[in-house]
Amino acid sequence: MELGTGEQLSAARGRDTRPFRTGLTLVLNLCLGAAGFRVGVVPGKVRLVRIVHAETLIGVVLTCVLGYYGWSLVKTIWPSDQRSGMARSSSDPSATLGFRVEGGVAVNGDLVFHVPPPRIKTTVVFMLRGASLRADVAFWRGVRSRLSNDAGVRLVGYCDGDACANLVRGAAQSTGFPVIAFGEIVNSESLINADTQGKCILLREEWREPKHVVWRAAGNTPQSVVTEALQ
Amino acid sequence: MKILRWANQGVMLLLGLMIVLDGGMLLYWKAVGDDSTRTADVQNVDHVYRLAGTHGSIAPPEGYTAAGVKVSIGSKSRSGWAVRYGTEKCEYCRQDKPRWVELSTALQRLGYQVVYIPPYANLGYPDDALTPSGARQQVYVGMEWIRHFRLVVNPTVLIFGPEGQLIWSHRGTLSSDGPQSAVRAIEAARRRAKGANMAGLEIGK
Numbered sequence: 001m002e003l004g005t006g007e008q009l010s011a012a013r014g015r016d017t018r019p020f021r022t023g024l025t026l027v028l029n030l031c032l033g034a035a036g037f038r039v040g041v042v043p044g045k046v047r048l049v050r051i052v053h054a055e056t057l058i059g060v061v062l063t064c065v066l067g068y069y070g071w072s073l074v075k076t077i078w079p080s081d082q083r084s085g086m087a088r089s090s091s092d093p094s095a096t097l098g099f100r101v102e103g104g105v106a107v108n109g110d111l112v113f114h115v116p117p118p119r120i121k122t123t124v125v126f127m128l129r130g131a132s133l134r135a136d137v138a139f140w141r142g143v144r145s146r147l148s149n150d151a152g153v154r155l156v157g158y159c160d161g162d163a164c165a166n167l168v169r170g171a172a173q174s175t176g177f178p179v180i181a182f183g184e185i186v187n188s189e190s191l192i193n194a195d196t197q198g199k200c201i202l203l204r205e206e207w208r209e210p211k212h213v214v215w216r217a218a219g220n221t222p223q224s225v226v227t228e229a230l231q
Numbered sequence: 232m233k234i235l236r237w238a239n240q241g242v243m244l245l246l247g248l249m250i251v252l253d254g255g256m257l258l259y260w261k262a263v264g265d266d267s268t269r270t271a272d273v274q275n276v277d278h279v280y281r282l283a284g285t286h287g288s289i290a291p292p293e294g295y296t297a298a299g300v301k302v303s304i305g306s307k308s309r310s311g312w313a314v315r316y317g318t319e320k321c322e323y324c325r326q327d328k329p330r331w332v333e334l335s336t337a338l339q340r341l342g343y344q345v346v347y348i349p350p351y352a353n354l355g356y357p358d359d360a361l362t363p364s365g366a367r368q369q370v371y372v373g374m375e376w377i378r379h380f381r382l383v384v385n386p387t388v389l390i391f392g393p394e395g396q397l398i399w400s401h402r403g404t405l406s407s408d409g410p411q412s413a414v415r416a417i418e419a420a421r422r423r424a425k426g427a428n429m430a431g432l433e434i435g436k
Contacts, residue, residue, distance in 0.1 A: 059243070059246045059247070062254075066253045158374060165375075181374060182293070185351075189377065
């Protein structure tokens with residue numbers, strides 16, 4: 001198959017065509033070699049000659065086979081990213097976990113939905129431990145007392161187990177905020193992990209990720225949590 | 232022309248080397264993959280516990296459906312119970328369905344009660360998708376149970392004996408031997424329990 005001629009063009013320009021021919025032939029051979037073609041150089045003309053190399057054909061077939069396996073491998077690996085995104089309750093407690101505003105069942109059996117009313121800007125979610133329930137509730141009552149009704153902040157507590165839930169249920173005085181005893185797995189795991197670091201979780205619609213704030217630490221007061229929640 | 236021949240030979244040589252290397256890597260990956268699949272059912276149960284050293288009896292999960300109906304493991308399930316953590320929205324859970332159906336059917340035959348737990352309440356299975364018949368779903372789970380475990384992979388299967396001891400667990404999709412492996416673990420646990428009871432009777436005599 002005749003591709004064309006560079007002779008007239010080169011002659012018109014008055015240049016030596018040999019480097020051009022050699023370069024062109026090299027590039028064409030590199031591009032077409034895998035497809036079983038070779039560019040032949042005839043003085044003044046460039047010819048495309050089909051030369052079926054057995055090794056080239058074997059190479060193409062093997063490349064196709066490996067490509068098929070490679071594609072299968074990619075398809076196999078790809079969903080694992082979706083899976084990890086689905087339930088990111090990482091084994092690493094320091095990881096930012098996917099606490100989502102959904103719901104739970106309070107200690108009294110009532111369904112609690114976290115979908116905040118329009119006036120609520122920030123939801124603060126925290127863990128109450130059965131072992132230190134009195135101090136924990138006192139802390140969060142302190143937070144609540146420092147928040148005005150129009151502050152747009154809502155507090156939601158989670159009990160860490162049956163002991164806490166029984167104590168809250170049996171308490172004469174209300175905590176002043178809902179306390180969840182039955183939660184969604186990822187939310188609960190997120191909060192358990194945050195609580196192991198002494199943190200509560202702040203949620204706000206415009207935030208891409210929840211904010212973790214330390215409250216179980218010496219020197220931390222209800223006012224420090226209020227300050228964070230109102231920021 | 233010599234340059235062209237060398238270039239051609241160089242390209243072919245490189246292609247040949249890459250094919251050999253790719254082939255070797257493919258064979259290695261398949262061998263490692265098969266091996267990990269075979270050993271996947273012999274997972275260390277420590278991975279599903281939140282805290283080390285908590286391998287005692289754990290009460291079955293109590294929870295609620297999305298409608299707020301309480302779901303507990305019934306007293307009928309004296310054999311034990313199983314927890315299936317997953318969701319229909321998860322690709323791996325869908326891929327795993329045939330083997331899970333096989334396992335859940337075996338669990339039902341062995342008298343185990345099955346509880347489904349989704350990651351979030353809105354990712355729960357429809358009631359008619361729960362297998363075996365009689366399986367229940369808890370979308371809100373008691374913190375008392377959650378705090379013992381780290382459920383980080385969809386799907387995960389946990390199988391507990393009658394005393395609440397974890398006897399088999401698997402994170403990820405089940406291998407072809409998965410259901411049989413679980414049944415073998417259950418039978419082995421039953422033999423151990425029977426042996427312990429017999430030993431107790433001997434001491435009591």
